[in-house]
Amino acid sequence: MISTSSIICRLATGVPGMDEVLGGGLPEFSFNLIAGAPGCGKTTLAHQMMFALATRERPALYFTILGEPPLKMLRYQQQFEYFDPDKLNDSIRFVNLSEEMASGNLGLLMQRIVVQVEKYTPSLVFVDSFHSLSLVAQASEPEAGSLQYFVQNLAVLMTSWQATTFLIGEYFSGNDPNPVFTVADGLIWLRQSVQRNSVVRKMEIMKMRGQPTLPGLHTFRIGSDGIKVFAPANISVPRHSGPAPGLERLRMGVKGLDDMMGGGLPPGYSLLVAGPSGSGKSILASAFLSAGAVNGETGVIAAFEQRPNFVRPAAIADLIDSDRVGLIRPAVTDLSVDEIASLLLAEVRRLGATRVVIDSLSALELALAPTFRDDFRESLSRMLSALASTGVSVLMTSELEDRYTDLRFSPYGTAFLTDAIIVQRYVEIDSRLQRVLAVVKVRASAHSSQLRLFHIDDSGIKLDEMPPDQEGILGGRPTRRRLRAPTAATPVEMP
Amino acid sequence: MSRSADIAVAAWEAVDAALSPIFGHNGVAALFYRSVYLSSVDHPWLIPIQTTQGRGTGPPLAALRSALTQRSEPEVATVNRMLLCRFREQLALLIGESLTDRLLRSIWSDICPEQPMQDETS
Numbered sequence: 001m002i003s004t005s006s007i008i009c010r011l012a013t014g015v016p017g018m019d020e021v022l023g024g025g026l027p028e029f030s031f032n033l034i035a036g037a038p039g040c041g042k043t044t045l046a047h048q049m050m051f052a053l054a055t056r057e058r059p060a061l062y063f064t065i066l067g068e069p070p071l072k073m074l075r076y077q078q079q080f081e082y083f084d085p086d087k088l089n090d091s092i093r094f095v096n097l098s099e100e101m102a103s104g105n106l107g108l109l110m111q112r113i114v115v116q117v118e119k120y121t122p123s124l125v126f127v128d129s130f131h132s133l134s135l136v137a138q139a140s141e142p143e144a145g146s147l148q149y150f151v152q153n154l155a156v157l158m159t160s161w162q163a164t165t166f167l168i169g170e171y172f173s174g175n176d177p178n179p180v181f182t183v184a185d186g187l188i189w190l191r192q193s194v195q196r197n198s199v200v201r202k203m204e205i206m207k208m209r210g211q212p213t214l215p216g217l218h219t220f221r222i223g224s225d226g227i228k229v230f231a232p233a234n235i236s237v238p239r240h241s242g243p244a245p246g247l248e249r250l251r252m253g254v255k256g257l258d259d260m261m262g263g264g265l266p267p268g269y270s271l272l273v274a275g276p277s278g279s280g281k282s283i284l285a286s287a288f289l290s291a292g293a294v295n296g297e298t299g300v301i302a303a304f305e306q307r308p309n310f311v312r313p314a315a316i317a318d319l320i321d322s323d324r325v326g327l328i329r330p331a332v333t334d335l336s337v338d339e340i341a342s343l344l345l346a347e348v349r350r351l352g353a354t355r356v357v358i359d360s361l362s363a364l365e366l367a368l369a370p371t372f373r374d375d376f377r378e379s380l381s382r383m384l385s386a387l388a389s390t391g392v393s394v395l396m397t398s399e400l401e402d403r404y405t406d407l408r409f410s411p412y413g414t415a416f417l418t419d420a421i422i423v424q425r426y427v428e429i430d431s432r433l434q435r436v437l438a439v440v441k442v443r444a445s446a447h448s449s450q451l452r453l454f455h456i457d458d459s460g461i462k463l464d465e466m467p468p469d470q471e472g473i474l475g476g477r478p479t480r481r482r483l484r485a486p487t488a489a490t491p492v493e494m495p
Numbered sequence: 496m497s498r499s500a501d502i503a504v505a506a507w508e509a510v511d512a513a514l515s516p517i518f519g520h521n522g523v524a525a526l527f528y529r530s531v532y533l534s535s536v537d538h539p540w541l542i543p544i545q546t547t548q549g550r551g552t553g554p555p556l557a558a559l560r561s562a563l564t565q566r567s568e569p570e571v572a573t574v575n576r577m578l579l580c581r582f583r584e585q586l587a588l589l590i591g592e593s594l595t596d597r598l599l600r601s602i603w604s605d606i607c608p609e610q611p612m613q614d615e616t617s
Contacts, residue, residue: 070518071526074590085594096519099552 008210011164014052014082015045017229017342021203021218023211026186029162030209031155033130033180035169036190041201041222042168043068044080045190046126048226049166051082053124054091060124061116062094065101065109068128070094081225093120106150114157122163127154130169130180148179155183185209191217195371198334203229219336230338233345233386250355250393253291254284256463257422260439260448265420267354269443270384270394272415275424279435280456281397284422285357286313287460288395292355293324299355300347300392302328302340304363326351334369337379341386348392356392361414362399381417400424419443427473429453436466436473499571500563504556506579506606511553513602514586520553527554530581538574540566579607 010025019025026032026049034042046062054060064070074094077083088094095116100109117125151167158165167180181187187206192199202217220229249264258264265271273281289299301316312320319325326347330340344356358364365376372379387394398414400423415421421440426433435454439447451473453464470478507527514523528548535541544562547555563571583603587595 064519069522071522071589074517074594078591078594085591085597088594088597094517096515096517096522098519098521 011053013049015048015227015229017218017220017231018203018227020231021205021214021229022208023205023213026164027208027210029159029164030185031158031165031167031183032186032188033167033169033184034188034190037192038170040190040192041220041227042170042190043073043077043128044222045188045227046128046166046168047077048080048082050092050124050126051084051087053164054087056091058091058123059120060092060126061120061122062092062126062128063113063116064094064096064098064128066098066129070096073128079224093122106146110150110153110157113154117157117161117163121161125158125163125165126168127166128168130167148183151180151183181207193217193371195369198369198371200334200336200369200371219338221332221339230336230342232338232382233341250288251291251295252284253287253289253294254461254463256452257439257461260450260452261420261442262445262447265393265395266442266445267393268388268391269419270388270396270417271420271422272396272398272418273422273424274398274400274415275437276400276426279424279426280454280461281424282359283313283456283461284424285359285395285397286316289319289325289355289357290315293319297354298324298326298351299357300326300328300344300351300353301357301359302344302364303359304330304367305359323351326353330367333367335367336369336372337364337376337383340364341379341383344383345386345390348387348390354392356387356394358394358396360397360399377414377417380414384417415441425473427478429467429470429473429478437463497564497568497571499568499575500560503563503571503575504560506575507554507556507559509602509606510579510582510599514598515553517598524548524552524554526582526585529585530578533581534574534578541574576607 009028010019010022011028012019012025013022034045036042050060050062064073078085097109097112100112113127155165167184169180184207186208189204189206191202191204193202201220201222203220204217205213205215214231216232218229218231220227222228247267249258249261249266251264252258252261273284275281285301289301292299299319301320303312316325320327328340328343328347330343344358347353348356361380365373368376384394396414396418418441420442422437423440424435424437427436428434435456436451437454438449438451441447451466453466454461455464456462469481471481472478511520511523528545531541531544535545541562544555544558547558563575566574583595583599586599
């Protein structure tokens with residue numbers, strides 16, 4: 001009977017993104033192992049959770065064994081914003097057991113732990129670090145399975161004392177059949193993945209009993225405010241399959257373009273603007289945001305151009321200054337798409353934005369850590385779904401190589417991920433370089449099939465009429481249409 | 496037995512009791528030896544204390560006592576106050592003033608009444 005089964009309370013870890021990855025928080029009274037190589041953030045994770053969770057009603061005990069000397073640990077940990085010295089010796093107590101450890105007697109160590117636990121009745125217990133324990137166990141007299149016995153004892157003791165426990169361990173490898181793994185309710189694995197010159201921190205929940213954890217390696221970053229985990233964006237909301245009825249379409253901010261798109265961009269759609277360098281993609285994106293602002297909507301722009309003296313159109317700069325458009329411009333490299341998605345979603349939520357611009361996909365791909373580039377399409381698709389589930393409309397720009405022998409819309413095969421596509425091209429007409437654009441696709445909506453010449457002036461993009469007598473424009477070398485086409489097909493000459 | 500030496504040793508016992516649960520006796524002893532080393536430039540009679548380094552756990556209070564008992568009462572009080580302040584400085588250099596204050600606040604006014612905590616504003 002479900003009604004008589006025990007209810008496990010879940011604790012909010014205080015680490016952004018971590019509760020999602022854990023599948024709803026940390027089960028109370030669980031016995032967990034935080035493992036990973038040196039420098040991957042185990043102690044930081046433990047401290048951040050401890051400072052977030054510990055209160056006078058829910059005190060924490062932090063046992064330091066022969067790991068990091070506590071003098072240095074406190075020195076470094078207080079650099080993080082979560083470190084609250086007022087909690088020390090109040091809701092948080094550090095207990096040094098290095099001398100008991102040095103004796104090599106696990107029984108004595110257990111006694112000391114019991115004494116402290118009985119004295120302070122903590123709800124949270126941390127043991128740092130566990131690697132030193134297994135070293136001692138190997139060195140001490142080989143009571144069969146002495147370490148496993150110790151860990152099992154500890155697990156039973158802590159659970160019966162109703163303490164949520166964390167063992168912080170080092171150097172474990174996932175293949176190593178360490179007895180600790182079987183005892184633990186939760187295994188949190190921290191990794192540093194190295195590819196070429198880039199290092200990316202990743203977290204994996206290898207095990208969490210009774211919890212629907214999010215499988216996979218989740219990127220995290222350590223900043224001055226501690227660890228932030230970038231959980232994959234929630235995509236549980238199903239995507240709509242066409243323009244939502246009753247909702248007004250979004251104006252593009254370019255006169256004539258709305259008509260070409262069958263009345264504007266349907267809300268919630270993603271639009272790819274593809275074109276060669278300098279063809280006016282960013283200007284179209286600016287017009288899109290400005291048109292929203294005119295309508296009282298807010299927007300978010302994610303810019304990945306790395307040029308420091310990059311000049312944004314004055315209209316957009318004003319919107320950013322007045323906080324009607326949020327600017328996301330990650331100053332760090334080695335990004336992941338999940339990280340960008342979480343930044344975008346947070347900003348969309350903050351501003352209640354309806355329009356999002358990503359300028360450009362090409363620069364975004366360059367800003368990614370090499371380890372994520374292979375999965376670019378998968379993660380982009382996930383990000384677009386997550387954005388779509390919030391109801392925002394997305395405009396993305398993409399560099400398009402100048403090619404006149406084939407008609408390409410994106411170098412990534414990203415075209416099929418989007419609901420609408422506008423392509424911009426250079427063409428030669430009358431010995432001058434001119435720009436044309438066409439609406440290639442607007443899913444589940446009528447749209448124009450016209451090619452339109454356009455030019456860019458101080459106020460933005462202006463659509464022009466096509467010269468009536470040009471053809472083969474997308475080939476880049478239009479020819480003047482013959483006034484009278486040949487009536488019969490020219491016979492093909494056979495060699 | 497000099498009364499000042501008793502007071503001095505009692506002060507160090509209080510420091511060790513307050514800090515060793517966190518840093519371990521060895522951590523407290525390491526900072527103690529460092530303070531003795533820094534002070535022995537002006538007071539070479541402290542040097543013998545240093546020879547006990549690495550022999551036990553915790554500050555070498557027996558060695559401290561035997562060094563102090565050979566000095567005059569006022570000198571013992573002055574030098575021990577200097578040792579305590581040096582120790583506190585060393586700790587603050589490592590873990591910062593506010594945390595040091597937090598950990599030593601309850602005992603400091605008893606063991607070093609002439610030296611109020613630096614950031615005691617209230």
